Amino acid sequence: MQGVEHSELVAAKPFLIVQDYAKYTADQHVLWSELVARRMAQLEHCACREYMEGWHALGLEQNQIPHLDAVSERLERRTGWRVQPVSGFMPSRAFFEMLAARQFPTTTWLRSRESMDYTPEPDILHDALGHLPMFAEQSFADAVAEYGRVCHAIESEEKLERMGRLYWYTFEFGLIRQNGAVKVYGSGVASSQQECTNVLSGGCEIRDFSVAEVLNTTVKVDEIHKRLFAIKSFDEILGAVREAKLIVDKI
Ligand SMILES: [Fe+2]
Numbered sequence: 001m002q003g004v005e006h007s008e009l010v011a012a013k014p015f016l017i018v019q020d021y022a023k024y025t026a027d028q029h030v031l032w033s034e035l036v037a038r039r040m041a042q043l044e045h046c047a048c049r050e051y052m053e054g055w056h057a058l059g060l061e062q063n064q065i066p067h068l069d070a071v072s073e074r075l076e077r078r079t080g081w082r083v084q085p086v087s088g089f090m091p092s093r094a095f096f097e098m099l100a101a102r103q104f105p106t107t108t109w110l111r112s113r114e115s116m117d118y119t120p121e122p123d124i125l126h127d128a129l130g131h132l133p134m135f136a137e138q139s140f141a142d143a144v145a146e147y148g149r150v151c152h153a154i155e156s157e158e159k160l161e162r163m164g165r166l167y168w169y170t171f172e173f174g175l176i177r178q179n180g181a182v183k184v185y186g187s188g189v190a191s192s193q194q195e196c197t198n199v200l201s202g203g204c205e206i207r208d209f210s211v212a213e214v215l216n217t218t219v220k221v222d223e224i225h226k227r228l229f230a231i232k233s234f235d236e237i238l239g240a241v242r243e244a245k246l247i248v249d250k251i
Contacts, residue, residue, distance in 0.1 A: 009101060012086075012094035019068045019085045019108045028110050029064050035116060035125050036062040042196050048176050048183035050140070050234065051190060054133030066128050068106055075132070079141035083132065089121060092151070092160060099148025104135060117193060130187030131171075140185070143237035144171060150245045159248040162215050166244045169214045170237055175199065175206060175230040182206055182230055189228075198224050206230050211243045 009016070040062065043051070057078060058071045072083040084098060086105040098105050106127040111119045119126070134140045151163050173195070174186035182199065189195045198204050207213065209229040217227065231237065 009094075009097055009103070012084075012090065012098045012103075012105070015086045015088070015090050015094055015105070017085045017087050017108065021065075021067055024065050024110070031113055031116075032065045032110060032125070033063050035111075036129060038116075038193065039125075039129060039191065042193065042200075043184070043190060046184050046196060046200055047190060048178055048185045050137040051133045051183075051185055054136030057136045058132055060128065060133065065110060065124060066132075068108070068128070071128070071132060075135055078136050079138050081135045081141050081145075096148045096152035099144055100152050101148075102141070102145050104131060104144075106132070126187060126191045130191030133190075134171075134185055134187070137234055139234040140237060143234070143241055146238055147171075147241045150241055154248070156251070159251055162248045162251065163244060165215055165217060165219055166211070166240065168219045169209075169217065169229050170231070170240065173225060173228055174209075174237075175228050176234070177230050177232055185234075186228075194224060199228065204228050208232075209236065209240070211240045212247065214240075215244060215247055 058074050060066055060071065068083045068085055075081050075083060079102075081102045081104055083106050084103040085108050086098075088107060090098075090105055095105065104127075107122050107124055109123050111123045111125060122130075135144070147163075147167060151160060154160050154163065170186065172186050172188040175182050175189070176185050177183070184190050184196060184199065189199060199206070204225050205227045207227060207229050209231040214229055231240075
């Protein structure tokens with residue numbers, strides 16, 4: 001799957017953009033710094049080891065909005081993934097196509113000061129701070145590519161909805177146990193003060209990860225989580241994708 005070029009993306013092609021870096025204002029860089037400072041104050045305690053390693057390895061910085069091309073070069077050398085700027089939410093087919101090609105779709109716009117805590121659509125804070133660091137971890141990165149490959153081949157909406165639960169409770173809202181403590185790796189928890197605080201303060205039941213249970217747990221996008229799942233190791237996720245495929249094949 002490595003080395004798939006843009007020209008080979010078909011469904012995703014209309015959504016690909018170039019990051020117009022010069023367009024970011026000084027105020028936006030300041031806002032980014034404030035947002036990152038606030039997240040890092042919490043993430044330094046609650047993020048998993050691999051997240052923090054990835055943040056530094058990809059050259060992400062607190063003082064400026066990331067140059068996605070520069071991040072992409074570092075990422076490609078590490079795990080074969082690239083960062084591809086996109087215009088916003090993508091249809092599932094286009095999204096899976098990109099994941100299978102090891103290209104992570106990343107938005108370039110930054111939330112406003114009035115919406116520091118929450119945006120309904122992903123922005124560069126969610127995508128770059130939330131998602132990108134974990135793509136520097138090979139077993140995680142391989143699992144996402146496999147997830148894209150598997151889902152790209154599924155036609156049934158019902159099966160895709162089930163597979164969506166796996167994505168949600170791992171890549172978006174996943175937790176991991178490390179050295180006896182629950183740590184965060186999912187982008188939705190990493191990028192959200194509220195979700196992270198909820199996990200840290202015991203507001204959320206943390207279950208041992210089980211593919212069957214995850215596939216039976218519906219996703220509620222508009223409320224704070226009452227139940228999340230913790231893996232023991234990132235090596236588990238690739239196997240979980242394959243196991244989930246076998247389960248949804250029987251639907
Ligand atoms: Fe996300």
